[in-house]
Amino acid sequence: MxxxxxxxxxxxxxxxxxxxxxxxxxxxxxxxxxxxxxxxxxxxxxxxxxxxxxxxxxxxxxxxxxxxxxxxxxxxxxxxxxxxxxxxxxxxxxxxxxxxxxxxxxxxxxxxxxxxxxxxxxxxxxxxxxxxxxxxxxxxxxxxxxxxxxxxxxxxxxxxxxxxxxxxxxxxxxxxxxxxxxxxxxxxxxxxxxxxxxxxxxxxxxxxxxxxxxxxxxxxRHGGYGDRSSLPSLAPEPERGAAAVAALTAVLEVQREAAIAAAAGLDPTAVQDDDEAVGAEPGAASPAAGVAAAAAAAAAAVAVTAAEAQQAEGLAQALEEPVVEDAPAAEASAPAKPTHTQPIPLVDAVELQVEELGLADRLGLGTTDPDDEVGPTS
CATH class of the missing domain: 3.40.50.300 (P-loop containing nucleotide triphosphate hydrolases)
Incomplete structure (x- = not known):
């Protein structure tokens, strides 16, 4: 025919x-x-x-x-x-x-x-x-x-x-x-x-x-499509977004403050900057509350997407950072006990990274690297 x-x-x-x-x-x-x-x-x-x-x-x-x-x-x-x-x-x-x-x-x-x-x-x-x-x-x-x-x-x-x-x-x-x-x-x-x-x-x-x-x-005869290499793929590639970077930065900041307080033999929940301690009114919110709030915000940001959380966790493990576990409410209100072990020192590179980041960068609002930008699905 x-x-x-x-x-x-x-x-x-x-x-x-x-x-x-x-x-x-x-x-x-x-x-x-x-x-x-x-x-x-x-x-x-x-x-x-x-x-x-x-x-x-x-x-x-x-x-x-x-x-x-x-x-x-x-x-x-x-x-x-x-x-x-x-x-x-x-x-x-x-x-x-x-x-x-x-x-x-x-x-x-x-x-x-x-x-x-x-x-x-x-x-x-x-x-x-x-x-x-x-x-x-x-x-x-x-x-x-x-x-x-x-x-x-x-x-x-x-x-x-x-x-x-x-x-x-x-x-x-x-x-x-x-x-x-x-x-x-x-x-x-x-x-x-x-x-x-x-x-x-x-x-x-x-x-x-x-x-x-x-x-x-x-x-x-009775065949299938065969070579599909020319067909576009709709599967998104994993990207590390600004939310994961901001969450990881906040977590590292909390860990740094806790490590400094432990090294000085102080209660990590009572750390204050000298400038903020002067003239503080009774009952006013302490910087520890701000640190706790930052930790909570960081945890919430990490929970935004499973993929970003896994990437942040993997990066933290690669840097060998100590993991700070949340203490129960009852233990948090009790007086601090003297510690007999020295905390694991932070990696210098991480300290420098956290100290160099400004507030906008910690919140994911600063200058972004092109590799961190999430573009349209390829």
Whole structure:
């Protein structure tokens, strides 16, 4: 039904051919997926089948006709047997659903009686019964694609070409369109579909022809999509954000204050700066309360995301920082007991890092490193 015989296609102004020595045959009633990265030659194959282009070398035979010898005058008659569906629908915005589908029949001179019978039948087939009087802008994307499929089928073609028919649709609507195409194929229509939808190709297990740089690298019956390296990945990469940096800075500050107090033999909860101790009123909040609040805020910031918390914990372990555990409320109110062990000294690099950070930096509001910025999902 469709045969490519050593077909090479070169476009003017390009150094490499769009297709290079392509050779395959599609039998009547087959459902064939053309897969491959953008620019691999999928759309070029469809244009050659539709006789929008002619091969530079070799020949394309469709429905028993060598398209090289087909005159331009006979191309419209040939295309009556080949329906085409595109990614962008290509509907006439000023015509209703009925008029869009009927337009194909009007162009080839079908009678009014045949149009009045054929259009409602094909609209019912694609699930659009009762929406004949609506305009394209009143339909969803999936419904517009169904109108395009109905327009391609209304003349009952033997071949249906589909170029990324689900490219502009959401996943649920795409499934409906694929099920519709499968039903059309089950009715005897040969379907050739170019697609990047790896999931559909894997699930349907039909014939797969994979192209790369204009050459066929795989022709497999009951196959899957194959190489997915050209498909974009939606999985976010782990990033260390400003929240994790601010939380880690606050924790290190609390640890530094506690270590200084322990070294001096004082209660860590009673540490005060000399400037703040002078003139302090009874009952006024001590700096220890501010330290405790900072610790609580740091803990809350660390709990923002699990990923940032793990990164902060890993960085703290790498610096070999001592872990300060929260004491129960009852022990916090009791008098401090003298310690008989020396605290683990802080790493000098960490002390310098904390001392050099200003308040804005500790809160994650200062100058940020480009590596710490969380950008859009790659």
């Amino acid at each position: 469709i045969r490519f015989e050593n077909v090479t296609k070169r476009f003017r102004g390009t150094s490499k051919p769009a297709l290079s020595d392509v050779d395959f045959e599609v039998l009547r009633g087959e459902f064939v997926f053309l897969v491959g990265a953008s620019g691999s030659g999928k759309s070029s194959c469809l244009r050659l089948i539709l006789r929008e282009e002619t091969p530079s070398e070799g020949r394309v035979v469709v429905l028993g006709r060598d398209l090289r010898t087909l005159s331009n005058r006979k191309v419209p008659y040939f295309r009556r047997h080949v329906g085409a569906v595109f990614q962008d629908f290509r509907l006439l915005p000023t015509k209703t659903v009925f008029q869009n589908v009927a337009f194909t029949l009007q162009v080839i001179g079908s009678s009014r009686g045949f149009i009045q019978q054929a259009v409602p039948e094909v609209l019912a087939l694609v699930g659009l019964a009762g929406k004949e009087k609506r305009f394209p802008h009143e339909l969803s994307g999936g419904e517009q694609q169904r109108v395009a499929i109905a327009r391609a089928l209304v003349n009952r073609p033997q071949i249906l070409l589909a170029d990324e028919p689900t490219g502009n649709l959401d996943p649920a609507t795409s499934i409906d369109i694929m099920q519709l195409l499968a039903r059309i194929n089950a009715g005897g229509t040969t379907v050739v579909m170019a697609t990047h939808e790896a999931g559909f190709v894997d699930q349907m297990q039909r014939r797969v022809i994979e192209l790369r740089h204009g050459e066929i690298i795989r022709d497999e």
